[in-house]
Amino acid sequence: MISTEKHINKVDTDKTVSLLTVTIIGTGLIGGSLGLVLKDRGLAKHVIAVDNKPENQQRALELGIADEVLPIKEAIAKSDLIVLAVPVDALHSLLPAILDEVQDQVVMDMGSTKESAIGLVADHPKRGRYVATHPMWGTEYSGPAAAVKTAFADKATVICDAENSDEDALRMVQEMYTAIGMHLIYMNATAHDLHAAYVSHISHITSFALANTVLEKEKEDEAIFELASGGFESTVRLAKSNPAMWVPIFKQNRENVLDVLNEHITQLRKFKSCLEKENYEYLQELIENANGIRRILK
Amino acid sequence: MISTEKHINKVDTDKTVSLLTVTIIGTGLIGGSLGLVLKDRGLAKHVIAVDNKPENQQRALELGIADEVLPIKEAIAKSDLIVLAVPVDALHSLLPAILDEVQDQVVMDMGSTKESAIGLVADHPKRGRYVATHPMWGTEYSGPAAAVKTAFADKATVICDAENSDEDALRMVQEMYTAIGMHLIYMNATAHDLHAAYVSHISHITSFALANTVLEKEKEDEAIFELASGGFESTVRLAKSNPAMWVPIFKQNRENVLDVLNEHITQLRKFKSCLEKENYEYLQELIENANGIRRILK
Numbered sequence: 001m002i003s004t005e006k007h008i009n010k011v012d013t014d015k016t017v018s019l020l021t022v023t024i025i026g027t028g029l030i031g032g033s034l035g036l037v038l039k040d041r042g043l044a045k046h047v048i049a050v051d052n053k054p055e056n057q058q059r060a061l062e063l064g065i066a067d068e069v070l071p072i073k074e075a076i077a078k079s080d081l082i083v084l085a086v087p088v089d090a091l092h093s094l095l096p097a098i099l100d101e102v103q104d105q106v107v108m109d110m111g112s113t114k115e116s117a118i119g120l121v122a123d124h125p126k127r128g129r130y131v132a133t134h135p136m137w138g139t140e141y142s143g144p145a146a147a148v149k150t151a152f153a154d155k156a157t158v159i160c161d162a163e164n165s166d167e168d169a170l171r172m173v174q175e176m177y178t179a180i181g182m183h184l185i186y187m188n189a190t191a192h193d194l195h196a197a198y199v200s201h202i203s204h205i206t207s208f209a210l211a212n213t214v215l216e217k218e219k220e221d222e223a224i225f226e227l228a229s230g231g232f233e234s235t236v237r238l239a240k241s242n243p244a245m246w247v248p249i250f251k252q253n254r255e256n257v258l259d260v261l262n263e264h265i266t267q268l269r270k271f272k273s274c275l276e277k278e279n280y281e282y283l284q285e286l287i288e289n290a291n292g293i294r295r296i297l298k
Numbered sequence: 299m300i301s302t303e304k305h306i307n308k309v310d311t312d313k314t315v316s317l318l319t320v321t322i323i324g325t326g327l328i329g330g331s332l333g334l335v336l337k338d339r340g341l342a343k344h345v346i347a348v349d350n351k352p353e354n355q356q357r358a359l360e361l362g363i364a365d366e367v368l369p370i371k372e373a374i375a376k377s378d379l380i381v382l383a384v385p386v387d388a389l390h391s392l393l394p395a396i397l398d399e400v401q402d403q404v405v406m407d408m409g410s411t412k413e414s415a416i417g418l419v420a421d422h423p424k425r426g427r428y429v430a431t432h433p434m435w436g437t438e439y440s441g442p443a444a445a446v447k448t449a450f451a452d453k454a455t456v457i458c459d460a461e462n463s464d465e466d467a468l469r470m471v472q473e474m475y476t477a478i479g480m481h482l483i484y485m486n487a488t489a490h491d492l493h494a495a496y497v498s499h500i501s502h503i504t505s506f507a508l509a510n511t512v513l514e515k516e517k518e519d520e521a522i523f524e525l526a527s528g529g530f531e532s533t534v535r536l537a538k539s540n541p542a543m544w545v546p547i548f549k550q551n552r553e554n555v556l557d558v559l560n561e562h563i564t565q566l567r568k569f570k571s572c573l574e575k576e577n578y579e580y581l582q583e584l585i586e587n588a589n590g591i592r593r594i595l596k
Contacts, residue, residue: 136527156524185524198516199525203533206504208588209565215590217561218496224594226454226483227497229434233595234532235501240592243585247578258573263515265570267507268563275556280545287541290506292513294538296522297531 017043017179020172023079025050025072025094027060029139030110031085032147035065037180040149048075059144076101081172084109089248091117099126106169108133112196112245113252114160114189128166131173134158134192135182136200142242153181160189197256204238204246205261211239315477318470319344321377323370323392325358327437328408329383330445333363335478338447346373357442374399379470382407387546389415397424404467406431410494410543411550412458412487426464429471432456432490433480434498440540451479458487495554502536502544503559509537 022044024031031049038044049066051057057069076082082098084091088111098107099121108131111117118132135157139146157177162170177184187195214236218224224232250257274283320342322329329347336342347364349355355367374380380396382389386409396405397419406429409415416430433455437444455475460468475482485493512534516522522530548555572581 136525138527138529140529155527158525191521195516195518195521195525198512199522199530200527202508202511203529205566205569206508207533208585209562209569210500210504211588211591212565212568212584213500213558213562214496215587216565217558218493220493223489223493224497227434227456227493228595229436229453229498231436231438231501231536232497234535235505236591237532237595238529239588240595241585241589243582243589246585247582250573250581251576251578254573254576258570260511260515261566261570261573264507264511265563265566267510267514268503268559268566270510271503271507272556272559272563275548275552275559278549278552280549283548284541284545286510287506287539287544289513290509290537291539291541293509293534297526297535297538 017172017176018045020044020080020176021046021048021078022176023048023050023070023075023082024066025075025082025084025098026086026090027051027056027065027144027147028085029142029146030135030137030151031083032060032063032065032144033137033149033151034083034085034110034180035060036063036147036149037151039064039067041180043176043179046078048079050075056144063144063147065144065147072098073101076105079105081105081176082107084111086111087245087248088113088117088252092120095130096121096124099124099130102126102129105129106131106172108173110135112200112249114158114192114196116252118161118164118189122164127164129169131162131165131169132160132189133173133177134160134196135177140238140240142245152177155182156185157182158185158187158192160187160192162186193253194256197253197260201249201253201257202260202264204241205250205257206264207236207238208241211236315341315470315474316343318342318378318474319346319376320474321346321348321368321373321380322364323348323373323380323382323396324384324388325349325354325363325442325445326383327440327444328433328435328449329381330358330361330363330442331435331447331449332381332383332408332478333358334361334445334447335449337362337365339478341474341477344376346377348373354442361442361445363442363445370396371399374403377403379403379474380405382409384409385543385546386411386415386550390418393428394419394422397422397428400424400427403427404429404470406471408433410498410547412456412490412494414550416459416462416487420462425462427467429460429463429467430458430487431471431475432458432494433475438536438538440543450475453480454483455480456483456485456490458485458490460484491551492554495551495558499547499551499555500558500562502539503548503555504562505534505536506539506544509534 047066049060049069050072060066137155325347345364347358347367348370358364435453
């Protein structure tokens with residue numbers, strides 16, 4: 001189901017990445033970081049920012065995320081590569097309209113859910129110009145000020161349903177991600193959304209719920225602040241994440257997230273039952289089983 | 299309930315920390331790290347290791363955790379300060395026996411639960427020689443090889459029921475913790491165990507349960523390995539923690555942990571209900587509420 005080999009051909013495009021004009025739509029954490037990386041390392045000829053918030057437009061220029069800010073139609077007309085780095089609800093409204101506008105430009109998105117966006121443009125005459133991607137990098141912060149130059153390096157990017165993208169479009173996106181230091185993984189959109197629920201979306205739900213647990217039960221902020229050690233911060237930090245990004249992800253990946261969340265509640269109930277029944281042998285087994293994560297996380 | 303001021307007097311002991319002979323019982327992550335810090339920075343005259351595992355005794359000497367290894371009785375007789383850094387079940391069997399042995403030596407423990415150990419020796423004639431502490435530092439690793447010199451610095455240590463320790467014993471422990479760069483917080487043992495359930499113990503349960511969820515549902519280890527980003531690692535890393543340490547903690551702090559765990563399951567059910575009913579307005583509210591953790595975690 002997963003391949004890291006397929007489609008990684010030696011890139012043989014007419015234009016190398018450093019000669020591209022790239023438009024980034026959405027200059028928050030993800031789009032802003034991409035702009036910084038491309039500009040900082042001279043990996044694009046020209047970066048154009050599109051953002052519906054005037055304050056973000058200004059910040060994108062100040063922070064060196066983009067060379068200029070343009071309205072979306074002008075930006076598309078001037079670009080070789082158009083990158084959508086918007087929340088996945090905004091992606092749904094923008095992607096078909098952008099494909100309506102393009103001639104031979106390449107359009108890619110960086111969203112955390114893939115099946116619904118891909119389904120939306122499955123029959124679009126310009127479907128081949130679109131490459132669906134999900135770089136596995138992020139932080140709990142949002143907005144242009146959260147963008148960092150060190151983003152993406154050594155992480156994986158998933159490219160979904162690559163066979164439905166035109167070869168030259170796919171190559172351009174492959175070359176861009178490789179240039180910023182990412183390695184490529186290929187899978188279909190259905191598999192992506194399922195795996196993303198396990199390795200990313202559920203972590204956010206548990207973190208939000210843990211924050212709410214502590215905020216509900218622990219009325220002494222000072223106690224948390226003084227006592228919280230690395231372990232607490234580690235499990236709760238994702239709870240700072242922006243709802244404008246996460247509500248649409250949970251909505252679009254609802255069935256997978258519900259499935260994993262149900263399993264997670266079942267697993268927590270096992271711990272609860274061990275404590276209630278004072279069954280410490282089984283508690284030991286549950287923890288030993290959890291230690292199996294060492295196989296995966298070194 | 300919490301005070302960071304009380305009892306922090308200018309230390310006025312006969313012996314400064316650097317002149318002490320310190321015995322560390324248990325040379326794992328916590329005791330081993332304390333030995334490294336004391337020896338590396340010349341903060342003790344002599345460090346003696348006591349450990350019931352021969353391989354740990356050997357490692358303690360090799361790693362520079364201690365200057366010598368002795369049987370427990372000899373170690374106690376030679377020491378000014380005896381530090382118990384063992385799992386909290388072992389603490390229960392060792393603490394009364396050690397107090398039986400001491401003359402004017404000081405005994406402290408570094409365990410994650412406090413009420414039960416303190417209760418156990420409440421009426422011991424040498425109760426005053428005992429100082430109950432909990433340094434808020436740890437990692438998911440265990441054993442002497444996990445010990446690090448950078449441990450403890452800039453973190454808090456809780457001292458519980460300080461008024462029941464002799465003044466000179468308390469001062470010695472205060473000076474030792476201050477010398478290794480920790481700041482001191484004072485609370486009673488009941489409050490400590492409650493707060494510890496919120497800011498540490500529940501994080502471990504959620505992490506163990508999340509690991510079990512993913513290991514149960516996601517049969518493709520390769521997919522987790524390739525896709526897992528910082529967020530997943532952050533919420534799951536505590537699941538590597540040692541059951542020999544954590545089962546006794548959950549057992550001793552059972553009622554508080556159950557109380558917080560019940561609340562956590564309730565909070566997760568709210569997320570589940572939002573998704574089932576497609577109530578995205580309430581989902582937004584739940585996440586906005588969770589964002590309140592920003593008040594506490596900067």
